[in-house]
Amino acid sequence: xxxxxxxxxxxxxxxxxxxxxxxxxxxxxxxxxxxxxxxxxxxxxxxxxxxxxxxxxxxxxxxxxxxxxxxxxxxxxxxxxxxxxxxxxxxxxxxxxxxxxxxxxxxxxxxxxxxxxxxxxxxxxxxxxxxxxxxxxxxxxxxxxxxxxxxxxxxxxxxxxxxxxxxxxxxxxxxxxxxxxxxxxxxxxxxxxxxxxxxxxxxxxxxx
Amino acid sequence: xxxxxxxxxxxxxxxxxxxxxxxxxxxxxxxxxxxxxxxxxxxxxxxxxxxxxxxxxxxxxxxxxxxxxxxxxxxxxxxxxxxxxxxxxxxxxxxxxxxxxxxxxxxxxxxxxxxxxxxxxxxxxxxxxxxxxxxxxxxxxxxxxxxxxxxxxxxxxxxxxxxxxxxxxxxxxxxxxxxxxxxxxxxxxxxxxxxxxxxxxxxxxxxx
Amino acid sequence: xxxxxxxxxxxxxxxxxxxxxxxxxxxxxxxxxxxxxxxxxxxxxxxxxxxxxxxxxxxxxxxxxxxxxxxxxxxxxxxxxxxxxxxxxxxxxxxxxxxxxxxxxxxxxxxxxxxxxxxxxxxxxxxxxxxxxxxxxxxxxxxxxxxxxxxxxxxxxxxxxxxxxxxxxxxxxxxxxxxxxxxxxxxxxxxxxxxxxxxxxxxxxxxx
Numbered sequence: 001x002x003x004x005x006x007x008x009x010x011x012x013x014x015x016x017x018x019x020x021x022x023x024x025x026x027x028x029x030x031x032x033x034x035x036x037x038x039x040x041x042x043x044x045x046x047x048x049x050x051x052x053x054x055x056x057x058x059x060x061x062x063x064x065x066x067x068x069x070x071x072x073x074x075x076x077x078x079x080x081x082x083x084x085x086x087x088x089x090x091x092x093x094x095x096x097x098x099x100x101x102x103x104x105x106x107x108x109x110x111x112x113x114x115x116x117x118x119x120x121x122x123x124x125x126x127x128x129x130x131x132x133x134x135x136x137x138x139x140x141x142x143x144x145x146x147x148x149x150x151x152x153x154x155x156x157x158x159x160x161x162x163x164x165x166x167x168x169x170x171x172x173x174x175x176x177x178x179x180x181x182x183x184x185x186x187x188x189x190x191x192x193x194x195x196x197x198x199x200x201x202x203x204x205x206x207x208x
Numbered sequence: 209x210x211x212x213x214x215x216x217x218x219x220x221x222x223x224x225x226x227x228x229x230x231x232x233x234x235x236x237x238x239x240x241x242x243x244x245x246x247x248x249x250x251x252x253x254x255x256x257x258x259x260x261x262x263x264x265x266x267x268x269x270x271x272x273x274x275x276x277x278x279x280x281x282x283x284x285x286x287x288x289x290x291x292x293x294x295x296x297x298x299x300x301x302x303x304x305x306x307x308x309x310x311x312x313x314x315x316x317x318x319x320x321x322x323x324x325x326x327x328x329x330x331x332x333x334x335x336x337x338x339x340x341x342x343x344x345x346x347x348x349x350x351x352x353x354x355x356x357x358x359x360x361x362x363x364x365x366x367x368x369x370x371x372x373x374x375x376x377x378x379x380x381x382x383x384x385x386x387x388x389x390x391x392x393x394x395x396x397x398x399x400x401x402x403x404x405x406x407x408x409x410x411x412x413x414x415x416x
Numbered sequence: 417x418x419x420x421x422x423x424x425x426x427x428x429x430x431x432x433x434x435x436x437x438x439x440x441x442x443x444x445x446x447x448x449x450x451x452x453x454x455x456x457x458x459x460x461x462x463x464x465x466x467x468x469x470x471x472x473x474x475x476x477x478x479x480x481x482x483x484x485x486x487x488x489x490x491x492x493x494x495x496x497x498x499x500x501x502x503x504x505x506x507x508x509x510x511x512x513x514x515x516x517x518x519x520x521x522x523x524x525x526x527x528x529x530x531x532x533x534x535x536x537x538x539x540x541x542x543x544x545x546x547x548x549x550x551x552x553x554x555x556x557x558x559x560x561x562x563x564x565x566x567x568x569x570x571x572x573x574x575x576x577x578x579x580x581x582x583x584x585x586x587x588x589x590x591x592x593x594x595x596x597x598x599x600x601x602x603x604x605x606x607x608x609x610x611x612x613x614x615x616x617x618x619x620x621x622x623x624x
Contacts (some may be wrong), residue, residue: 024358031407033363033404034356049259055473057263062329079410115454121478133558142352144558148441148450155449200448202495233564239570239615242564256469272535287618306482348551350560 006178010107011070013100016132018043018071020097021159022078024141032079041140043067045133050108050125054115073124094193096158102185105130105157106178109164126161127154128183152188152200160185213214214386218315219278222307225341226251226279228305232349248282249348251275253341258316262323282377302401306364310393313365314336314386317372321398327373334369335362338393359406360396367395420478422594425506427486429516431550434512438494440557455491456558462550465527466541467525470531478497491513497507510609514572517600521546526544534589535581542577543570544603566606567614576601 021039030038042062051059061067077164108129112122131147131154138145147153168174193196229247238246254268259267269275314335320330339355339362346353355361367387376382400406437455446454461599467475477483477492524545528538547563547570554561564567584590607613 001429026410026412028352028356029409029411030356031406031409035410037356037362037542052260052468055471056474059261059263062325065326065328066326066544068332082410083412106308117478117483120481123372124484139555139558140348140353140356142347142350142558144444148444148446148453154453160435173490192443195520201447202442202451202498203445204442204499234618234620236560236564237619239617241615243618245564245570260468263471267469267471269468270533273534273536276536276540287575290618291620317529347555348556348561348564350555 005109006107007066009099009103012096013103014043014067015074016093016096016100017104018074019078019093020134021137022075022082023073023093024137024143025075026078026082028141029167032076035075035079036072036139038137040068040071041080042133043074044137046104046131047108047128047133049132049136050111050129053129054112054117055127065164095190098186098189098193101130101153101189102160102182104133105185106164106181109161109181110174110178113165113168121167123158123161124156125153126164127157130157142145149197152192154194155199156185156189159188214315215274216306219274219341220304222275222278223282223309223311224281224301224304224308226287227301228342229279229345230283232345232351233283233300234286234290236349240284243283243287244280246345246348248276248279249283250281250345251282251342253344254312254337254339255316255341257340258319258337259345261282261336262320262325262333293326293351303398304415306394306397306401309338309361309397310368310390312341313368313393314372314389317369317389318382318386321373330373331369333368334372335365338365342411359404360400363407364393364400367396421481422450425519427482427514428458428512428615430483430486431490431517432509432512432516433491433520434493436510436550437487437553438491438498439509440553440559441491442498443492448480448492451491451495452488454553454556455494456484456487458549458553459487459490461552462520462545462547463524463549465552466527466545469544470533470541472527509600511606514602514605514609517546517569517573517605518576518598520549521576521578521601522597525577525597526590526594529581529584537573538581539577542580567612568608571615572601572605572608573583575604 005037018039022035025035025038028034028038044059044067048059048061105126109122109126111129112125117125135145135147138147158167163184164177167177167180172180227249230243231252233243233246235342236242236246253265253273256267257267313334317330317334319337320333327332343353343355346355368389371392372385375385380388434455437458438451441451441454444450444454460475460483464475464477475526521542525538526541527545528541551563554563564594576597576599579600580593583593583596588596
């Protein structure tokens with residue numbers, strides 16, 4: 001019996017994103033159902049928006065319950081254990097989130113490519129898959145989305161998505177392109193974490 | 209001429225949920241169009257999200273305008289009369305909302321069952337139909353969703369939805385299963401109202 | 417070579433709505449990706465919600481990238497230049513927004529009419545196309561939607577949409593009906609801007 005490595009990575013990404021939702025639920029001091037709902041939002045939200053925009057008959061998690069099971073399990077465990085996440089483990093979570101971003105972005109790009117959509121749309125669908133779940137999480141929790149404020153985050157998704165398209169165009173096989181593209185997103189995001197890279201925000205003229 | 213009892217209940221649920229939206233609009237001191245928009249959100253929002261997730265060609269209210277008419281009429285009446293809702297009538301509204309929750313949840317579950325979806329998805333679709341309209345209302349009004357904070361609410365939806373699936377599985381006819389399942393949600397929610405039941409929220413370790 | 421006047425107007429509406437998003441992004445002091453995301457929300461959000469509700473296979477901008485290009489370009493230009501919008505130019509923007517509202521509303525109505533939907537649904541789809549993008553912009557930026565607070569805005573959309581349906585019903589050709597209906601929305605909104613018309617908000621009984 002062999003295990004599909006893509007599936008393993010997808011479940012890891014789901015788990016990590018669900019944990020980010022559970023941590024937002026902890027900040028709001030929600031009950032266990034609040035943890036599950038706010039945990040599911042980032043874990044399946046980005047892919048759900050992508051599926052709606054691309055007119056999928058059923059959104060992806062209706063046909064594969066693994067995403068729901070993994071995200072709910074993580075949210076329930078987090079409800080009882082999230083206070084144990086001290087500083088060091090929190091840093092680990094940031095890195096795991098970068099891995100989830102890399103994976104979901106490239107998977108979303110790939111789905112759009114399979115439908116022969118325009119490269120610009122493929123990159124947008126990659127970015128939406130990777131980042132809109134977190135945006136939904138923040139909207140539900142009544143916060144200004146992290147995506148909009150964060151150091152380099154959307155850019156890392158876009159970089160990986162463009163790398164995937166370029167490598168496929170250059171004739172690389174799909175698996176090789178996925179690995180390199182995921183690495184691109186992960187490394188760009190990782191460098192941004194390590195060096196606190198950020199893009200310059202808009203500053204009103206008067207302020208200095 | 210006979211009147212479909214399900215239709216009557218659906219319209220009652222729509223009216224009550226629209227009223228909950230109108231009361232949120234009153235808190236924000238909106239104009240009459242604000243009342244209609246924020247009244248429609250809880251009345252048709254949950255079923256709309258369900259229809260989008262299940263890939264319905266048109267969302268349900270496009271093909272049956274009764275929902276729009278009833279919700280808009282309630283919002284307009286509420287705009288002129290909502291100040292008359294004194295304490296006693298407000299309590300009545302809480303109970304009417306419990307009825308709306310019971311009805312919409314079981315109707316949503318039933319729609320998913322009719323499409324032969326997995327029981328877990330059927331329960332999720334029931335809960336989404338019953339509760340996501342209120343969540344949309346709160347997001348539009350820029351509040352942390354009530355659904356996430358409330359004493360037992362989502363749990364009542366899930367209990368009724370599971371009861372429906374169990375009764376159908378045990379061979380009960382559809383109408384009987386619906387009545388018992390709706391009663392389950394209504395009673396669980398009602399007990400939560402009477403005894404102020406709530407699930408324990410997450411508490412940070414340090415606070416006590 | 418001839419240029420389709422509808423297309424020119426659609427691009428103008430897209431540009432103006434994207435600028436309204438960029439100005440919201442400037443208030444939040446976002447980076448350039450924040451400008452693009454919050455610029456795209458009002459520019460393509462209303463039509464996207466309409467397409468989802470009507471079960472379109474792909475949302476409109478997947479098949480015509482002009483909307484994405486124009487909105488992104490405006491957002492990027494605005495990132496560098498929005499501080500130059502002094503008072504006078506800001507007034508110009510309000511008028512340009514009224515034009516965008518007029519155009520998007522009538523285009524949305526027309527799409528629903530082409531699908532032989534009920535007149536009430538056609539007016540709703542017109543209003544959703546014209547106004548929900550701005551509502552999404554405000555939800556993403558964690559503000560109570562402008563749509564709900566504003567002087568006459570949704571009403572202007574509804575007036576133009578009803579005018580379109582009436583004129584088509586009376587046998588006017590499509591192009592003539594579009595022009596008059598757009599003018600109706602633009603004039604109602606324009607009068608509201610000039611005379612600061614607003615509908616009376618709900619006031620709690622006690623306050624006076």
